[in-house]
Amino acid sequence: MKQSDFKAKKFILAYGSSMQTCKACTESKKRILELFRKYNADGTVYQLATGSMPNEDCPHPLWLGIRCRFSKWYLTECINLPEKAVEESKKNKRSKKVKNREIIILK
Numbered sequence: 496m497k498q499s500d501f502k503a504k505k506f507i508l509a510y511g512s513s514m515q516t517c518k519a520c521t522e523s524k525k526r527i528l529e530l531f532r533k534y535n536a537d538g539t540v541y542q543l544a545t546g547s548m549p550n551e552d553c554p555h556p557l558w559l560g561i562r563c564r565f566s567k568w569y570l571t572e573c574i575n576l577p578e579k580a581v582e583e584s585k586k587n588k589r590s591k592k593v594k595n596r597e598i599i600i601l602k
Contacts, residue, residue, distance in 0.1 A: 507541045508553040548563060
């Protein structure tokens with residue numbers, strides 16, 4: 496990001512949806528965005544998208560390769576940056592109702 500031509504390049508986030516509640520991963524994502532904003536405050540963050548999945552949050556290219564290998568991929572502006580995604584995942588985690596499970600002992 497410190498290179499002189501960094502602002503001329505497109506910055507693409509593609510981390511997928513795994514590890515959303517992992518604190519270390521969340522902090523890494525936030526740190527990457529902080530550095531991006533530091534070196535390119537007015538820059539746009541992009542993500543990969545397909546016609547069938549235009550609103551997926553920063554999908555990972557390997558996941559897209561499996562699920563959307565025959566679709567046309569394009570870049571779109573990343574709307575749901577990690578800070579927002581983390582807050583939403585925390586809300587969803589709190590709102591889930593946990594069912595009591597019956598333990599069956601096999602003999």
